[in-house]
Amino acid sequence: xxxxxxxxxxxxxxxxxxxxxxxxxxxxxxxxxxxxxxxxxxxxxxxxxxxxxxxxxxxxxxxxxxxxxxxxxxxxxxxxxxxxxxxxxxxxxxxxxxxxxxxxxxxxxxxxxxxxxxxxxxxxxxxxxxxxxxxxxxxxxxxxxxxxxxxxxxxxxxxxxxxxxxxxxxxxxxxxxxxxxxxxxxxxxxxxxxxxxxxxxxxxxxxxxxxxxxxxxxxxxxxxxxxxxxxxxxxxxxxxxxxxxxxxxxxxxxxxxxxxxxxxxxxxxxxxxxxxxxxxxxxxxxxxxxxxxxxxxxxxxxxxxxxxxxxxxxxxxxxxxxxxxxxxxxxxxxxxxxxxxxxxxxxxxxxxxxxxxxxxxxxxxxxxxxxxxxxxxxxxxxxxxxxxxxxxxxxxxxxxxxxxxxxxxxxxxxxxxxxxxxxxxxxxxxxxxxxxxxxxxxxxxxxxxxxxxxxxxxxxxxxxxxxxxxxxxxxxxxxxxxxxxxxxxxxxxxxxxxxxxxxxxxx
Ligand SMILES: *Cc1c(COP(=O)(O)O)cnc(C)c1O
Numbered sequence: 001x002x003x004x005x006x007x008x009x010x011x012x013x014x015x016x017x018x019x020x021x022x023x024x025x026x027x028x029x030x031x032x033x034x035x036x037x038x039x040x041x042x043x044x045x046x047x048x049x050x051x052x053x054x055x056x057x058x059x060x061x062x063x064x065x066x067x068x069x070x071x072x073x074x075x076x077x078x079x080x081x082x083x084x085x086x087x088x089x090x091x092x093x094x095x096x097x098x099x100x101x102x103x104x105x106x107x108x109x110x111x112x113x114x115x116x117x118x119x120x121x122x123x124x125x126x127x128x129x130x131x132x133x134x135x136x137x138x139x140x141x142x143x144x145x146x147x148x149x150x151x152x153x154x155x156x157x158x159x160x161x162x163x164x165x166x167x168x169x170x171x172x173x174x175x176x177x178x179x180x181x182x183x184x185x186x187x188x189x190x191x192x193x194x195x196x197x198x199x200x201x202x203x204x205x206x207x208x209x210x211x212x213x214x215x216x217x218x219x220x221x222x223x224x225x226x227x228x229x230x231x232x233x234x235x236x237x238x239x240x241x242x243x244x245x246x247x248x249x250x251x252x253x254x255x256x257x258x259x260x261x262x263x264x265x266x267x268x269x270x271x272x273x274x275x276x277x278x279x280x281x282x283x284x285x286x287x288x289x290x291x292x293x294x295x296x297x298x299x300x301x302x303x304x305x306x307x308x309x310x311x312x313x314x315x316x317x318x319x320x321x322x323x324x325x326x327x328x329x330x331x332x333x334x335x336x337x338x339x340x341x342x343x344x345x346x347x348x349x350x351x352x353x354x355x356x357x358x359x360x361x362x363x364x365x366x367x368x369x370x371x372x373x374x375x376x377x378x379x380x381x382x383x384x385x386x387x388x389x390x391x392x393x394x395x396x397x398x399x400x401x402x403x404x405x406x407x408x409x410x411x412x413x414x415x416x417x418x419x420x421x422x423x424x425x426x427x428x429x430x431x432x433x434x435x436x437x438x439x440x441x442x443x444x445x446x447x448x449x450x451x452x453x454x455x456x457x458x459x460x461x462x463x464x465x466x467x468x469x470x471x472x473x474x475x476x477x478x479x480x481x482x483x484x485x486x487x488x489x490x491x492x493x494x495x496x497x498x499x500x501x502x503x504x505x506x507x
Contacts (some may be wrong), residue, residue: 001064003030003235006339007350015063016133019126019236020140022229023211027353028346030235031336036061038246038287040261047250051089052079054250055122055243062239063126065133074125078240083121085109085471090118090244092251093430095397101422102412103257104405104430105248112182113433113471114325115276116153119232119240123154124161126236127228131163140228141220141501142166143210145203147272147325148179149432151193152186154230159188166230167192167500169203172487175324177455178436178474185480192500193484196493199318201330206493207231216494225501232275233332241279242286248427249288257425264291266426268415270408271295271303272326274333276429281337281375291424296411297380298323303331307378310369312352313361322383322440323403325432330356341368377419379411383440386410390434390444400445400466403437405430435474438462 003018005011007028013021018030038046038058046054055075060068079089086109093104110117131140142164144154151168158166168183172195175183183193196203210216211227220226232238249265252258258265267290269277277295284290297304299319306312314329321327339349352362364372381389389406393399401409408428416422434441438458443449446465453461456478463470488496498505 001062002033004033004344005029005346006031006335007346007353009344009346014065014133015235016065016130019130019234020134020136020226020228022227022234023208025212027208027212028350029233029332029336031339032062032235035282035286042287043246043250043253046246047253049250051243051247052076054247055079055240058243058246059239066129070129074122074129077125078122083111084117090247092248092427093399095393095399101425102409103248103252103425103427104399104401105244105427106430107244108402108431108433108436110153111156111473112149112152113436113473114149114153115429115431116149117156118244119237120150120153120157120230122240123230123234123236124157124164128161128163130236136226138224138226140164141225141497142228142230143207143497144168144230145200145207146170146175146183147200147327148175149325149436150231152179152182155183155186155188155191155193158230159186159191161190165190165192165225165500167194167497169194169196169207169493169496171195171199171203172197174199174320174327176437176439178438178477179324181455181477181482184482184484185477186483187480192496193486194493194496195487196490197487198490199320200328201318202490204231204330204332206490210494210497213494216498219498219503219505220501223501223503231332232273238275238279238282238333241276242283245280245283245427246288252425252427262289264289264424266290266292266294266412266415266421266424268294268296268408268412268426268428270323270326270404270429270431271297272328272331274303274331274337276431278333278336284375285340292415293376294412294415295376295378296408297378298326298386298407299380299382300327300329301380302329303334304378304380306334307372307376310364310366310372311361312356312363314356315360322386322437323407325404326407338364338368341371377415379414381407381410381414387440387444389413390441394445394466400434400441400468401430402432402434403440404432433471433474434468435459435462435471
């Protein structure tokens with residue numbers, strides 16, 4: 001199977017090429033030329049498989065230039081051997097919250113306690129194999145812009161992986177103290193971390209510019225280095241995310257929660273860059289019985305407005321919220337959805353992306369808006385409502401969730417209220433451990449919260465108050481040494497990258 005670019009559908013590359021390169025040279029994103037189909041008979045079979053077997057089946061349908069052995073090896077390295085708690089990467093918590101049919105798909109049992117591990121434990125293995133396949137002997141320099149969780153998960157996935165280096169940029173004031181500490185203490189000989197003076201969109205825009213900067217690319221080429229991406233613009237990031245939607249559905253089948261052929265579920269996703277929910281959309285197109293894809297946002301509700309009105313407008317205030325991984329105004333992966341909904345009309349997509357880059361706004365046509373309404377529901381909630389939801393779910397269900405997951409639960413409650421859909425089993429994606437956002441979660445559930453306590457005191461208090469265990473990776477963090485303290489202006493990111501590449505550079 002080959003991959004096209006969303007901004008030029010005549011581009012056609014192998015999956016190894018798409019994963020190695022990360023982004024197409026004209027700035028478009030790689031998408032598969034067609035989606036494989038999974039039938040009810042496939043689901044019946046997969047329901048008896050473990051996570052790794054399900055992953056191998058789904059990945060094999062996309063990576064036609066990889067052998068079955070190669071895929072099995074990559075998947076094994078990613079998801080077994082204790083990387084994930086009890087080797088269960090995507091367990092479901094069964095809640096029957098009042099009149100709702102809600103299941104929480106917990107994707108945060110990996111090494112960094114956020115769902116990004118699901119893809120970033122696998123991507124380095126897919127990438128190093130891809131580089132060999134395209135016969136590249138160059139070092140891959142992974143550039144990451146992060147709103148918090150991707151950075152750490154990518155660092156952890158790529159640390160000391162042969163033939164790779166990784167440079168992470170994060171917004172200085174846009175990540176939680178725990179996220180910052182996770183990144184600044186990162187171990188490994190091929191890693192670099194830098195804060196930037198700006199927000200996540202500045203970091204992402206800066207990274208995209210560096211990717212296509214001819215001078216920087218020339219210097220890298222001279223030094224036998226090539227760029228690649230671990231952001232969800234890379235197809236190798238998105239593909240592993242399709243797996244857990246199938247896996248969750250199969251678990252619900254195996255447990256008898258779903259017992260009819262074609263029985264539909266809703267999927268609620270706390271959304272930022274639109275990667276996770278796009279993977280759910282692909283799963284639906286591949287045959288997974290999904291009723292509504294419910295897109296949950298925080299106060300940065302650009303996607304809520306877009307999915308409701310068809311107008312994407314980033315000209316608005318940027319809010320720093322307690323769900324920082326969703327503090328995004330330019331959701332890159334929407335481009336892939338638009339490409340699909342226009343029937344692969346790359347000229348139209350490129351036009352909208354140009355409008356977005358210049359005026360910060362575009363509007364899709366009525367036919368596309370109708371399709372969006374059929375497929376998606378969208379909602380948002382602010383920080384106060386997020387904390388209220390954490391408190392309510394904890395009190396009523398004795399279930400502790402993080403701020404991002406709480407946004408999804410809140411928006412799902414709004415959906416049930418508005419549409420009276422209490423029947424459809426609903427998978428709410430739980431994207432981070434509550435211990436990653438201990439300050440906000442503790443203040444939501446505990447009366448004797450003190451803002452002045454240290455981050456680790458809050459972690460301890462959260463465990464004491466709720467009787468839930470602190471994840472091992474967070475326990476280990478307390479004694480680690482801080483290695484990275486650099487802060488750079490957003491127009492100096494290119495120089496930081498060259499430094500990480502070991503290239504001498506004078507302006
Ligand atoms: C990255 C992230 C999200 C948003 O996911 P997207 O794929 O960017 O939409 C939500 N919650 C958490 C905890 C995250 O780390």
